[in-house]
Structures are given as C-alpha cells and as structure tokens.
Amino acid sequence: MTADSDFVAGIPLGLYVHLPWCIRKCPYCDFNSHQLRGDIPHGAYIDCLLADLETDSPAAHGREISSIYMGGGTPSLFPAREIGRLLKGIRACLPVQDGAEISLEANPGTIEHDSFSAYADVGVNRVSLGVQSFDDARLEAIGRIHGRAEVAVSLQSLRRSGINNFNVDLMFGLPGQTHKQALDDMRRALDSGATHISHYQLTIEPNTAFAASPPKLPANDSSWAMQAEAAALLEDAGFGQYEISAWARPGSACDHNLNYWRYGDFLGIGAGAHAKLSAPGGRVKRLAKSRHPSRYMGGDVVADEREIDGREIVFEYFLNRLRLRENINPEEFTARTGLPWDWALPGMQTALRRGLLASAGSGYSHTDSGWRFVNDLQALFLP
Ligand code: SF4
Structure with missing residues (x-):
C-alpha cells in the first residue's frame, strides 16, 4: 500500500442519503425539500439511490461505511419496507461497519405510515425528530404541519420501538x-428522554416564504437570553455542547455529523446530496447531485463536480473543525488533509494573537471570545 492510499484509507467514510419530499414546505425552510404533489414514487426513487451509490462506490477506495444518515425532506414519508430495501442495497454495494450509526430524520405527523418499531426492525438505530416546539401556537406560526399532540404520538412510538438514541430538533x-x-x-425536550438536542435560532433565509413576508421575531437580546438560559438547563441535565448547535448526553454525539465536522469523507446520494471524497495525491473531490427530484430521477444525476487542493482544503478544514468544541490538533489536521501543519500556521498565529484560540496541551482550544465569534475565527483561514 502506498502512503497516498494509506492517507485515504485512514479517513472515515460516512454515507448521506437525501429523501427530498415533505407534506408541505415550511415558510422558513431553505433545504432541498419539495412539497408533495401526488404520491411519492417510493420504489423508483430507492432504485435511483442504489444506482447512484453503485456509480460512486469506487470513491470509497475499499473503506467501510462508518455511518449512514437519511435526511430530507421528510424520510419518514418512506415506508419501512422501502427503507429496509435501501439499507440492504447499500450493504450489498459497500461494507458497513458493525454497529454503525444508522439515522433517520422524521417529522411528527408523518409516521402514520409506519411506527418507529418498523424502522428499527429494518436496521435504523437512531432517529432525529423535527419537533421544533411543543407549543401549538408557535408551531402554527412557523407553518409546521404538526402540533403538540403529534409530537406526543411520535415520542410514544419511539419509546415503544426501543430506539433509545434519538435527537430532538428544537428552535x-x-x-x-x-x-x-x-x-x-x-x-419538555429534556423530559422527552432525548439523548441529543439540536438547538437552533430561527433565521430568515433568502428565497423562503418568510424572506418575502417576514414575521416579527423576538429582539436579538431576548433570543440571546433564551439561548443562554436554555444552555444552563441543558448543562444541569447532564448534556454537553460539542458543536455550535448540538448538545448530547455523554457518548451520544452524532457520529455522522462528527465525521463532517472533523473533515471526514462522505458519499452523498439522492436529489441535492453533496459528497466530499479524498483522493490519493492530497486532492479532495466535491460532488453535488441535481436538486430537483424529477431531474435526478430522469438520469441527470450529477449537477456539479470539482476538485480542490491546498489553501481551499485548509479553509474547508477549519470552517468545519472550528464548529466543534474539541481541541484542534496538528496530527489530526495532517491525517485529514494530507498537508503539513505549516499550512495552518498563518491563520493559527493570527487567531492566537487575537485571543480567539489558546494553546491547550499538545493542541489548541477556543477562548470564550473565539467560541462566541466562531465566524470571525473561521474567516482567518480564508484562502
Ligand atoms: S419539514 Fe423540514 S425539510 Fe420539510 S419543509 Fe419543513 S423544515 Fe423543510
């Protein structure tokens, strides 16, 4: 084995699967999600996903898949038998590590197709539930299809399924x-038994219904105080913040997302999915699939493909890695980028001089202001 292939073999490989349909488009949503018009072509779409994976599989370079994440859209609109067929097809194409995290995003009000037990039976072992709020009036204000009653049904179904590792998305x-x-x-999120809570501030994104007709949001000071006091509740309950918006009980951080933020590799299949793949020679390939399901299913699979190297890799690495609270360390930088630590020095020296990072053992950690102003810190590594 050459040093180059050793380098690629040492980078974990996740698999992201995009299932793009939703019952209704939420007015704040800028994800690649498409409002249902008629029935979802479940079977035909799964066939396209498996063909897509077959095409991309050589980029695995012999590695096992370390995690699978089915996101959307609303993946829970797909029946468990089709999710099972997908997982079986993935295993037939590429080896999947024993005990790999297999996550499914689900939205309350959409799991009547199958209870979570049926998803557990086909191999799903982690769920991310799009709760957003437990308050009916707030849910209505952000255009969600569900209310508090549907959240309770989902949580009860999760408890019965034995999927104990689950995330609650809360805005x-x-x-x-x-x-x-x-x-x-x-x-209420803490009482739900969730092992992971993603806590996001509602932001108005371009090209959304809220951008065209913005609702009145709480003042910034008020939102800041909500976040700070919610953080104190999370800490008191034994959760730790490991990323800007992600909190978990010990041992329950999301493996799949950790791999993104540590600049691991991932295959991406499905409409609008993205992939990041290291190649021998210190290059990184970025792939984007066609966003519209009909285009993707019509055979126009790849929308964009490009290679990056050198300074762009350094920027991407820090853009992701600085989202995590864990210390930056030079060995990991070289293992993930194939570049000597010297490449990171200009940005690191400025960050240390400005008091945004500080030495910590054999690595570096955020200072309080570095954590508060992560965007400024990331910008120091721009090519
Ligand atoms: S359910 Fe999620 S993905 Fe679907 S439209 Fe709403 S926010 Fe977007």
Whole structure:
C-alpha cells in the first residue's frame, strides 16, 4: 500500500442519503425539500439511490461505511419496507461497519405510515425528530404541519420501538415567542428522554416564504437570553455542547455529523446530496447531485463536480473543525488533509494573537471570545 492510499484509507467514510419530499414546505425552510404533489414514487426513487451509490462506490477506495444518515425532506414519508430495501442495497454495494450509526430524520405527523418499531426492525438505530416546539401556537406560526399532540404520538412510538438514541430538533426565537415559552420548550425536550438536542435560532433565509413576508421575531437580546438560559438547563441535565448547535448526553454525539465536522469523507446520494471524497495525491473531490427530484430521477444525476487542493482544503478544514468544541490538533489536521501543519500556521498565529484560540496541551482550544465569534475565527483561514 502506498502512503497516498494509506492517507485515504485512514479517513472515515460516512454515507448521506437525501429523501427530498415533505407534506408541505415550511415558510422558513431553505433545504432541498419539495412539497408533495401526488404520491411519492417510493420504489423508483430507492432504485435511483442504489444506482447512484453503485456509480460512486469506487470513491470509497475499499473503506467501510462508518455511518449512514437519511435526511430530507421528510424520510419518514418512506415506508419501512422501502427503507429496509435501501439499507440492504447499500450493504450489498459497500461494507458497513458493525454497529454503525444508522439515522433517520422524521417529522411528527408523518409516521402514520409506519411506527418507529418498523424502522428499527429494518436496521435504523437512531432517529432525529423535527419537533421544533411543543407549543401549538408557535408551531402554527412557523407553518409546521404538526402540533403538540403529534409530537406526543411520535415520542410514544419511539419509546415503544426501543430506539433509545434519538435527537430532538428544537428552535428558539420564534415569532411571538416569550422567554418563558422558549425555556418551557427546552424543559419538555429534556423530559422527552432525548439523548441529543439540536438547538437552533430561527433565521430568515433568502428565497423562503418568510424572506418575502417576514414575521416579527423576538429582539436579538431576548433570543440571546433564551439561548443562554436554555444552555444552563441543558448543562444541569447532564448534556454537553460539542458543536455550535448540538448538545448530547455523554457518548451520544452524532457520529455522522462528527465525521463532517472533523473533515471526514462522505458519499452523498439522492436529489441535492453533496459528497466530499479524498483522493490519493492530497486532492479532495466535491460532488453535488441535481436538486430537483424529477431531474435526478430522469438520469441527470450529477449537477456539479470539482476538485480542490491546498489553501481551499485548509479553509474547508477549519470552517468545519472550528464548529466543534474539541481541541484542534496538528496530527489530526495532517491525517485529514494530507498537508503539513505549516499550512495552518498563518491563520493559527493570527487567531492566537487575537485571543480567539489558546494553546491547550499538545493542541489548541477556543477562548470564550473565539467560541462566541466562531465566524470571525473561521474567516482567518480564508484562502
Ligand atoms: S419539514 Fe423540514 S425539510 Fe420539510 S419543509 Fe419543513 S423544515 Fe423543510
């Protein structure tokens, strides 16, 4: 084995699968999600996903898949038998590590197709539930299809399924939300038994219904206070913040997302999916699949393909890696980028001089202001 192939073999490989349909488009959503018009072509879409994976599989360079993440859209609109066929097809194409995390995103109000037990039976072992709020009026204000009752049904189904490792997505800074309501939401999320909570502020993104007709949001100071007090509740409950928006009980961080942020590799299949693949010679290939399902299913699979190297790799590495609280260390930088640490020095020296990073053992950690101003820190590594 050459040093080059050793380098690629040492980088974990995740698999992201995009299932792009939703019952209705939420007014704040800028994901690649498509409102249902008629029935979802479940079987035909799974066939396309497997063909897509077959084409991309040589980029695995013999590695096992370390995690599978089915995101959307609303993957729970797919029946368990089709999710099972997909997982079986993935295993027939590429080896999957024993005990690999296999996550499915689900939205309350969409699991009548199959209870979570049926997903567990076909191999799903982690669920990410798009709760967003436990308050009916707030859910209505952000255009969600579900209310508190559907959240309760989903949580009950999860408990029965034996999938104990699950994330609750929770938003704050919602239209008309008071401080007390935001903290009540966090208390309910903590009571739900979730092992992981993703806590996001609602932001108005371009090209969304909210951008065209913005709702009145709480003042910035108020949202900041909601976040700070919610963080205190999470800490008191034994959760640790390991990424800007991600909190987990010990041992329950999301393997798949950790791999993104540590600049691991990932294959991406499905409409609008992205892939990042290291290649011998210190190059990184970026692939983007066609966003529209009909285009993707019509055979126009790859929308964009390009290679990056040198300074662009350094920037991408720090853009991702600085989202994590864990220390930066030079050995990991070289193992993931194939570049000597010298490449990181200009940005690192400025970050240390400005007090955004500090030496910590054999590596470097964020200072309080580095953590508060992560965007400024990331910008120091721009090519
Ligand atoms: S359910 Fe999620 S992916 Fe679908 S439209 Fe709403 S926010 Fe977007």
